[in-house]
Amino acid sequence: MSKPNLISRRGVIRTAAAATALFACPAIAKAKPRVVVVGGGAGGATAAKYLRHGNDAVEVTLVEANRHYVTPFTSNLYLGGLKPFESLTFGYEGVAGHGVGLVFDQVSAIDRDKREVRTAGGARLGYDRLVLSPGIDFRWDAVPGYSEAAAERMPHGYRGGAQFELLKRQLDALGDGALIVIIAPPNPYRCPPAPYERASMMAYALKSRGVKNARIVILDAKDHFAMQTLFIDGWERHYPGMIEWQDPTIHGGIKAVDPKAMTVTTDFETHKAAMVNVIPPQIAGRLARDAGLADASGFCPVDAGTMASLIDPSIHVIGDSAGGEFPKSGFSANNEGKIAAMIIRADLIGDRRMPVRFTNHCWSDIAPDDAIKNGARYAPQDGKIVMSDPYTSQLDESPQLRAKQAREAAGWYIGMTTDIFG
Numbered sequence: 001m002s003k004p005n006l007i008s009r010r011g012v013i014r015t016a017a018a019a020t021a022l023f024a025c026p027a028i029a030k031a032k033p034r035v036v037v038v039g040g041g042a043g044g045a046t047a048a049k050y051l052r053h054g055n056d057a058v059e060v061t062l063v064e065a066n067r068h069y070v071t072p073f074t075s076n077l078y079l080g081g082l083k084p085f086e087s088l089t090f091g092y093e094g095v096a097g098h099g100v101g102l103v104f105d106q107v108s109a110i111d112r113d114k115r116e117v118r119t120a121g122g123a124r125l126g127y128d129r130l131v132l133s134p135g136i137d138f139r140w141d142a143v144p145g146y147s148e149a150a151a152e153r154m155p156h157g158y159r160g161g162a163q164f165e166l167l168k169r170q171l172d173a174l175g176d177g178a179l180i181v182i183i184a185p186p187n188p189y190r191c192p193p194a195p196y197e198r199a200s201m202m203a204y205a206l207k208s209r210g211v212k213n214a215r216i217v218i219l220d221a222k223d224h225f226a227m228q229t230l231f232i233d234g235w236e237r238h239y240p241g242m243i244e245w246q247d248p249t250i251h252g253g254i255k256a257v258d259p260k261a262m263t264v265t266t267d268f269e270t271h272k273a274a275m276v277n278v279i280p281p282q283i284a285g286r287l288a289r290d291a292g293l294a295d296a297s298g299f300c301p302v303d304a305g306t307m308a309s310l311i312d313p314s315i316h317v318i319g320d321s322a323g324g325e326f327p328k329s330g331f332s333a334n335n336e337g338k339i340a341a342m343i344i345r346a347d348l349i350g351d352r353r354m355p356v357r358f359t360n361h362c363w364s365d366i367a368p369d370d371a372i373k374n375g376a377r378y379a380p381q382d383g384k385i386v387m388s389d390p391y392t393s394q395l396d397e398s399p400q401l402r403a404k405q406a407r408e409a410a411g412w413y414i415g416m417t418t419d420i421f422g
């Protein structure tokens with residue numbers, strides 16, 4: 001684990017100093033309220049920035065395990081050879097520039113009684129409010145034969161930059177006749193169209209390299225998937241005969257994967273593959289579960305109007321760890337970060353509360369200049385998030401519209417990452 005750097009030490013010192021001041025002198029009992037944010041991804045980095053944005057009345061410390069964040073969103077375009085890896089990678093200078101204290105360390109525990117976050121490096125950070133955005137974890141044992149170690153041979157490519165690079169290295173090494181197997185997860189999981197955009201981008205990369213007779217078989221846990229008819233239409237147009245999707249009635253269930261032999265056995269057959277991408281079923285980030293904030297669903301129940309945990313209201317759980325019907329997307333995590341920041345500022349320093357409303361749009365590239373999208377509006381109702389006005393791309397859209405949507409997606413990425421890290 002990396003040691004805290006200069007910026008993070010300052011953040012720790014500032015936090016420690018605030019804590020000392022609070023206990024030393026009752027006259028400074030009005031010291032700035034302390035908010036700790038754990039997880040510097042789409043949700044957490046947004047929350048930290050917006051907690052400070054234009055106002056230094058709240059002491060904010062962001063604790064993140066890594067010095068750089070690699071966006072899972074648009075990682076499929078990197079796989080397709082349409083974006084360099086560096087373009088997915090962001091540092092935290094912009095967030096620090098808003099006055100957020102940074103600590104680069106793994107959070108090992110949360111003491112909810114003491115309202116204290118503990119890191120592997122030994123820091124202890126007290127908080128008045130805690131925001132948790134640790135992303136997803138996997139049910140590793142749900143696919144027989146799969147494990148965290150097996151992910152080094154059969155990558156999931158669903159979190160963390162190293163996994164995206166491993167997928168890309170494996171893809172780039174494939175030759176004629178290669179078989180790729182993608183095991184797609186059951187709902188709920190982050191970015192529902194992503195496994196199918198991934199298959200498209202893999203096919204695109206192989207086709208562009210002139211690899212002959214390669215095949216991609218998707219073994220799905222679901223009997224249908226997001227924008228299914230649009231993807232299948234796109235696959236027939238761009239990659240005829242290359243991508244085959246099987247629902248559970250066709251494959252009969254995954255019986256085992258063998259990372260050494262590179263085989264996937266279903267109820268009906270054993271696939272000997274050149275590359276296997278196993279995307280396991282998902283649950284809330286481990287830290288949130290270890291802190292006792294998850295329910296039987298594996299995710300953390302929250303009040304949709306505040307993002308406050310229903311188990312501990314001093315903790316706001318945002319992003320993919322949040323339970324309920326929130327879309328598990330970077331777009332949504334960014335919105336949830338702003339909602340949590342607004343509510344916390346309102347509670348702690350009396351800032352204004354605005355009505356909670358947001359939209360979520362998700363673009364998927366089937367090929368360069370051929371992007372589809374879906375989305376909806378969201379608002380809280382009786383503590384739950386409720387979707388309205390869903391829309392999705394249509395089969396008969398013109399090539400010009402599809403190309404425009406691909407440009408929209410690229411523009412969204414720039415806007416989103418600037419909003420999170422700028």
Ligand SMILES: Cc1cc2nc3c(=O)[nH]c(=O)nc-3n(C[C@H](O)[C@H](O)[C@H](O)COP(=O)(O)OP(=O)(O)OC[C@H]3O[C@@H](n4cnc5c(N)ncnc54)[C@H](O)[C@@H]3O)c2cc1C
Binds near residue numbers: 044159190319320
């Ligand atoms: C292939 C793919 C394509 C996608 N495409 C899109 C898309 O087009 N549009 C879209 O909106 N979304 C997309 N997503 C989904 C999006 O990436 C996630 O929904 C979003 O990143 C969730 O944000 P988060 O803050 O919950 O988690 P993350 O962004 O994963 O951030 C979690 C952070 O917490 C840190 N962390 C975790 N535990 C600890 C700990 N104990 N201590 C310290 N730090 C910790 C991690 O290091 C990480 O930086 C895609 C995802 C994938 C996998």
